[in-house]
Amino acid sequence: MRSGQVRLEPLSSQDPVRVGGYVLLGRLGTGAMGRVYLGRSASGRLVAVKTIRSEYAADADFRTRFAHEVTAAGRVSGVYTAGVVASDPDAEIPWLATAYIAAPSLEQLVRTCGPLPTGALRWLAAGCAEALASIHQAGLVHRDLKPSNVLVAADGPRVIDFGVARATERVTVTATHQAVGTPAYMAPEQARDSRRTVAASDVFSLGSTLLYAATGHPPYAGDSVTDVLVRLATEPPDLTGLPGEAAALMLDCLERDPAARPTAAALLARLAEELEEHGGEYALRPAPLPAAALELIEEYRQGTRSPEPEDGPVERTLDSPTSAGLSRPAPAKSRTGKARFHGGRPARVIAVAAAILGVAGAVLMLGVVLGRESGDRRPAGPPPGGGPPPGAVRPPRASGRPAITLNQTYGDGNTGFVVSGIGFTPGREVTIRLDTRPASPYPPVVDFGGAFNYTLNQSHEFFPGKIPPGPHHVTVTVAGMSRQLAAAFTVNRL
Numbered sequence: 001m002r003s004g005q006v007r008l009e010p011l012s013s014q015d016p017v018r019v020g021g022y023v024l025l026g027r028l029g030t031g032a033m034g035r036v037y038l039g040r041s042a043s044g045r046l047v048a049v050k051t052i053r054s055e056y057a058a059d060a061d062f063r064t065r066f067a068h069e070v071t072a073a074g075r076v077s078g079v080y081t082a083g084v085v086a087s088d089p090d091a092e093i094p095w096l097a098t099a100y101i102a103a104p105s106l107e108q109l110v111r112t113c114g115p116l117p118t119g120a121l122r123w124l125a126a127g128c129a130e131a132l133a134s135i136h137q138a139g140l141v142h143r144d145l146k147p148s149n150v151l152v153a154a155d156g157p158r159v160i161d162f163g164v165a166r167a168t169e170r171v172t173v174t175a176t177h178q179a180v181g182t183p184a185y186m187a188p189e190q191a192r193d194s195r196r197t198v199a200a201s202d203v204f205s206l207g208s209t210l211l212y213a214a215t216g217h218p219p220y221a222g223d224s225v226t227d228v229l230v231r232l233a234t235e236p237p238d239l240t241g242l243p244g245e246a247a248a249l250m251l252d253c254l255e256r257d258p259a260a261r262p263t264a265a266a267l268l269a270r271l272a273e274e275l276e277e278h279g280g281e282y283a284l285r286p287a288p289l290p291a292a293a294l295e296l297i298e299e300y301r302q303g304t305r306s307p308e309p310e311d312g313p314v315e316r317t318l319d320s321p322t323s324a325g326l327s328r329p330a331p332a333k334s335r336t337g338k339a340r341f342h343g344g345r346p347a348r349v350i351a352v353a354a355a356i357l358g359v360a361g362a363v364l365m366l367g368v369v370l371g372r373e374s375g376d377r378r379p380a381g382p383p384p385g386g387g388p389p390p391g392a393v394r395p396p397r398a399s400g401r402p403a404i405t406l407n408q409t410y411g412d413g414n415t416g417f418v419v420s421g422i423g424f425t426p427g428r429e430v431t432i433r434l435d436t437r438p439a440s441p442y443p444p445v446v447d448f449g450g451a452f453n454y455t456l457n458q459s460h461e462f463f464p465g466k467i468p469p470g471p472h473h474v475t476v477t478v479a480g481m482s483r484q485l486a487a488a489f490t491v492n493r494l
Contacts, residue, residue, distance in 0.1 A: 046100040078134025107147035131159035132264035145205035146185040184218040200258035207253025215241035413466035
């Protein structure tokens with residue numbers, strides 16, 4: 001049986017030996033945010049420990065955003081996610097630990113075993129849609145869903161690496177407003193301007209990821225990032241090899257207009273009906289995957305059954321993927337008999353702007369083309385006042401009249417004034433203004449319970465420093481609503 005391999009790198013003199021309550025067994029990889037280690041708790045539980053790069057750790061604004069995003073990620077409780085199990089945003093080097101999943105990435109599984117049949121695609125899509133629904137319900141947007149960020153276990157897929165991309169995004173794209181993500185799988189509006197990334201952008205990425213699972217190639221490919229961006233801006237997706245029975249689902253997810261895409265909840269309801277119509281893959285039996293894929297998954301599962309003692313060697317190869325989704329090139333196909341860890345290709349988390357020669361021109365072209373197509377409007381979820389797109393399931397609306405509240409109406413310059421909303425239509429984008437200043441460039445999205453929370457000026461979106469002393473007024477408008485809601489607070493002088 002062929003399997004990908006990756007060497008668990010030994011810790012260097014620059015690596016910590018322990019982070020929080022976890023002993024580090026080795027280094028799994030390095031990504032855009034920092035390094036990822038294999039860690040083990042006192043009880044023997046394996047986790048992926050992600051530490052943040054020092055330049056981010058020195059940025060107070062980043063720490064605030066990181067703490068906010070990690071807290072939100074901790075609210076994600078979906079079965080099909082690798083959740084955050086511990087974190088410390090206030091540590092000298094901020095870190096978080098996520099559940100370890102002993103399973104290959106979708107990228108590695110398809111590369112090793114080939115494209116998935118239709119029944120397996122429905123099973124995979126349902127699990128990923130449920131994961132996205134739970135992520136969106138927590139008020140998060142994944143922003144980098146792709147095959148290497150989906151792990152495939154026998155009891156269902158797991159979506160990983162959610163909840164912290166936005167924390168680094170502002171640091172990376174302050175000058176350009178371009179996107180952080182993977183061009184081959186990102187939505188057009190995200191590639192054009194990261195501030196336009198919404199829950200519907202994740203649905204586009206899900207469609208791209210499922211198309212890869214069905215065909216072995218992404219919807220947009222090229223010899224360079226520039227090629228990919230130009231094709232994303234000017235061409236329809238490449239559906240070569242896509243089974244006809246899966247085409248409708250993919251095309252709905254890959255709609256260029258974010259408002260025309262189904263929500264993750266709508267996708268899940270639709271897939272539940274399809275699964276029941278096609279033999280009930282929900283039955284208690286092995287996953288509807290090809291035999292080769294199940295064999296690969298079992299190899300990975302057994303690769304970490306008996307971790308070594310705490311003081312044992314760390315320079316070894318392992319046969320399971322990291323839940324961090326950071327990976328390395330697949331080496332030789334031989335099997336060593338040792339426990340191994342696997343990952344896919346290096347995670348290409350790209351600031352789509354100045355880092356690669358020629359990308360700037362492609363981004364400019366992308367903006368021009370998409371501007372003509374969309375009239376340069378911000379995606380606002382479902383059509384104003386019109387409910388979900390055709391064929392979608394209408395999400396539940398929270399009971400009660402829409403209302404906003406402030407956590408407090410008086411405070412000093414160090415107070416975090418939090419605007420909370422209830423009773424809104426899930427999935428709608430929220431426009432927030434403070435006094436007469438322009439709307440926040442980081443708008444929240446109403447979660448599936450009809451609520452949202454937003455801390456004013458936590459990213460200095462309204463004032464470069466603290467909110468100045470005096471009375472202030474906040475106004476809130478939710479897409480599809482004709483009226484504004486307002487609240488007031490006062491910042492006292494110290």
